[in-house]
Amino acid sequence: MLLVEDVAKRFKSGGGAVDAVDGVSFEIATGTFAAIVGRSGSGKSTLLGLLGALDSPSAGKITMDDVDVTALSPRGQVAYRRDRIGFVFQQYHLIPDLTAVQNVMLPMEFAGRRTAERRARAVELLDRVGLTGGKQTRLPGRLSGGEQQRVSVARALANRPSLILADEPTGNLDSRNGKRIITLLREFAGGGTTVVVVTHDRGLASRADLTLAMNDGRIVHRKSKT
Amino acid sequence: MSVAVRGVRNALRNKTRSVAVLLVLAVAIGLTLSMLVAGEAVAGKLAALRDDMDTTITVRPGFGPEVDVEDVPTLGEAELAAVSDLPHVTEASATVSAMLETPQPEEEPEGTSSAVQIGPGASFGTTDLKSGMDPDTVGAPEGVAFPISLTGVTGDRDSEGVRYDLVEGELPDGAREAVISDKIAEANGLGLGDTFTAFDEEFEVVGVAESGDDFDSVGVVMTAETVRELSEVEGFHSFAIDVDDPDHIASVQEAVVAELGAAFEVHSQADSVMQASAGLETVEDITSVGFWVSLGSAAVIVFFTLAMTVRERRREVGVIKAIGGTDRGVIAQFGVEAVVLVSLATVLGMGVAAASSDVIADVLVATNSTAAEDTDGGQTLSGTGGKTIRVTGPGQTIEGGGDLIGEVTAGIGPRTIGVGALAALGIALLGSAVPAYLIARVRPAEVLRGE
Known part of the structure; x- marks a missing residue:
């Protein structure tokens, strides 16, 4: 269960301050595929960063499976991101001089897993996202956008996270590859992992169990299929 | 793939830039070692001159x-x-x-x-x-x-x-x-x-x-x-x-002048040796300053290279932190990168030092020995404590500083290699200190900026 209670994030801007997230509250049940939608600058990505402990809120509380994320120390935040969160970014953000399989192995290295275990799990995940054979040992520069995003999804799953946070995962993909990524994320949600996707993509949002619409840092609309 | 392996690979990621940085760094480290070797050779010569000094x-x-x-x-x-x-x-x-x-x-x-x-x-x-x-x-x-x-x-x-x-x-x-x-x-x-x-x-x-x-x-x-x-x-x-004792020559010269009066020519071979030594001491000072300046230059080169790299890979650092990498791990990776660059440059620098240290020592010694002779070639009074104790006539040649110095031979030995390795480590640490600080300041949320 992901519980967000009256969370706010204020940034200093020039002489004043901007409330990027302003008193947001919601809860997402485990295994839910949730989408956060809204216009650019509505605070979606900032909220995603707060959920993933990439940043700390100015106020409010975020609880993930009984862990108070907002009370974590910097070291605790690193462990939380490493062990419980999987990130998928719009620009993929793969390490350019590591092969696909090495990129997927990286979070497991940070978690202290043994090399053989890391490699086996990375190959398994890449197979699962449909990147097989010689493509697994290619550098990201030699993979298509859709293939890179699939590697990114595999990397997000490496440490068996309970929450996947995806920021515009289909933003740079054509519709065919976009659908493929959505299907993958949807599958993982069905498998018990909570997935939160920030998107402009109506097709993606329409497949979500829960849709939260944001405007000016606030949740202005919520829609649940259940 | 460990932090160390990633550091090594990153050091050579951009081959063109790596080669350019290596060459510049090799020259700086080569000069550092040359100054060290030349300084040691001159210090050794000074000690030998002092040991052989006729009292x-x-x-x-x-x-x-x-x-x-x-x-x-x-x-x-x-x-x-x-x-x-x-x-x-x-x-x-x-x-x-x-x-x-x-x-x-x-x-x-x-x-x-x-x-x-x-x-x-x-x-x-x-x-x-x-x-x-x-x-x-x-x-x-x-x-x-x-x-x-x-x-x-x-x-x-x-x-x-x-x-x-x-x-x-x-x-x-x-x-x-x-x-x-x-x-x-x-x-x-x-x-x-x-x-x-x-x-x-x-x-x-x-x-x-x-x-x-x-x-x-x-x-x-x-x-x-x-x-x-x-x-x-x-x-x-x-x-x-x-x-x-050689340290007492000047005081005894003064005492002799005081005892016998200024009408006597009081001379010591140590005068010439001291003049030659003064030139060598200048060379030693120059090499000492040169050593630190070159060392600092090498550190600055490493610093700017890493600072540029950190700046370029800011988002990559953010990604690594976002997916569970620690500050310490990322700093270690950049530290390894610095050590790899500096180590390779040190090996090349040893070659530069081997080729240039003898020449540098020769030029510095020759320049400063010539200066010592020039100042004493004419009607020059030399004395201690303000008293005139020796007159050298015009056209006369004083015992040449260069002749007394003889040959100063600079060579790279195990000590130089050891000091070179330490210097390389020092350069890497100095040069990567600020980039490490910059890395620590990169927030993982950076990775979401501009998405």
């Missing part, structure tokens, strides 16, 4: 351009006793000089028996000895008869303060005993126990000494008392004063 001071009556012959002061027994009692003087000896005319092959010289005064204290007598000098040495025509120097001694040193190097026998003790140079011994077929005449007196050869140089700096040596008697000279022409 003898010579004293002669002053023959400056404004001193009348009649006014030249005399060095006598009282003066010898006075300087012998000075602090830090271990021994003082005196010499008196005369010349012996050798038989002329075609024309017999006139005035054979009486000593001829040719200057203040120097006298001529005759001898049946032939000079051991080769006319070719000075470009003189065949058959020219060179005079022979005659030195009377109270100790074992000549008028320059140099100890006689006896090939055989011993120094003269009796009134009719003499030491001859090995050149004279060879030219006249003389050995120990043989006799020759000088000032119409017969002398027995009791020793043979090494000639010293092509011009035969030894000649004939007798007791000072004998030479004074034969040449009818009062007093001595020079003192040779032994000092117990």
Whole structure:
């Protein structure tokens, strides 16, 4: 269960301050595929960063499976991101001089897993996202956008996270590859992992169990299929 | 893939830039090591010069351009006793000089028996000895008869303060005993126990000494008392004063001047060595400054390279942090990157140092030795404590600093390699300190910016 209670994030801007997230509250049940939608600058990505402990809120509380994320120390935040969160970014953000399989192995290295275990799990995940054979040992520069995003999804799953946070995962993909990524994320949600996707993509949002619409840092609309 | 392996790979990720950085860094590290090697070579030479420094001071009556012959002061027994009692003087000896005319092959010289005064204290007598000098040495025509120097001694040193190097026998003790140079011994077929005449007196050869140089700096040596008697000279022409330690030479020189007055020429070979050493000390200072400047330059190069890399990979750093990488791990990765770059550059720099350290040392030493000679080539007063203790006339050449220094050889040894490795580590640490700070400041949320 992901519980967000009256969370706010204020940034200093020039002489004043901007409330990027302003008193947001919601809860997402485990295994839910949730989408956060809204216009650019509505605070979606900032909220995603707060959920993933990439940043700390100015106020409010975020609880993930009984862990108070907002009370974590910097070291605790690193462990939380490493062990419980999987990130998928719009620009993929793969390490350019590591092969696909090495990129997927990286979070497991940070978690202290043994090399053989890391490699086996990375190959398994890449197979699962449909990147097989010689493509697994290619550098990201030699993979298509859709293939890179699939590697990114595999990397997000490496440490068996309970929450996947995806920021515009289909933003740079054509519709065919976009659908493929959505299907993958949807599958993982069905498998018990909570997935939160920030998107402009109506097709993606329409497949979500829960849709939260944001405007000016606030949740202005919520829609649940259940 | 470990942090170390990623660091190594990242160091060589951009090959063109890596090669450029390596070359620039190699030159900087090469210069650092060159300065270290040159500095060590010069320091070693300084120590060797100091160890070999002759601690003898010579004293002669002053023959400056404004001193009348009649006014030249005399060095006598009282003066010898006075300087012998000075602090830090271990021994003082005196010499008196005369010349012996050798038989002329075609024309017999006139005035054979009486000593001829040719200057203040120097006298001529005759001898049946032939000079051991080769006319070719000075470009003189065949058959020219060179005079022979005659030195009377109270100790074992000549008028320059140099100890006689006896090939055989011993120094003269009796009134009719003499030491001859090995050149004279060879030219006249003389050995120990043989006799020759000088000032119409017969002398027995009791020793043979090494000639010293092509011009035969030894000649004939007798007791000072004998030479004074034969040449009818009062007093001595020079003192040779032994000092117990090189550090006391200057103070003893001052004490001698204070004791005897400023009319005497008080000289030590240490003067020349000290001048040469001053040049070398300058070189040592230059190499020391050069070492630190080059080391700093290398660190700055590493710093800017890593700062640029961190800036370029800011988002990558953010991603690594976002997916669970720690600050320490990322800093270690960049640290390895710095160490790889610096280590490769150090290997190349060793080559640069091997090729340049000798040249750098030579140029620096030559430049500074020339400067030392130039300042002393003319009518220059040299003294200590503000007193004039030596006058070098125009056109005269002082014992050259370069000659005294000889060759300074710089070479890369295990110590240099060890110091080089430490320097490389230091450069890597210094250069990566600020980039490490920059890395620590990268927030993982950066990765979401501009998405």
